[in-house]
Amino acid sequence: MKTQEVIERLQALASPANLEGMVRYGISVENALGISHPPLKSLAREIGRDHYLAQELWATSVKEARHLASLLEDPKRVTEE
Numbered sequence: 653m654k655t656q657e658v659i660e661r662l663q664a665l666a667s668p669a670n671l672e673g674m675v676r677y678g679i680s681v682e683n684a685l686g687i688s689h690p691p692l693k694s695l696a697r698e699i700g701r702d703h704y705l706a707q708e709l710w711a712t713s714v715k716e717a718r719h720l721a722s723l724l725e726d727p728k729r730v731t732e733e
Contacts, residue, residue, distance in 0.1 A: 653699050661695060687716045689719075703725060
């Protein structure tokens with residue numbers, strides 16, 4: 653799956669109501685879509701481990717894309733860089 657496809661899938665899962673809840677708990681919603689963990693985990697299972705996709709998602713700075721990147725990444729391939 654390509655990065656743009658994943659971003660489009662994330663945008664389809666966006667929840668403005670969840671953003672309001674995040675604000676109530678003091679979570680910054682800048683670059684957030686309001687997607688809870690279960691849909692992200694389900695999407696991660698569908699995609700599978702993908703080091704390069706994880707890197708590209710991390711570079712987007714979208715909170716949920718970064719969360720998904722952490723689920724897709726192969727821990728053995730992660731470096732400080």
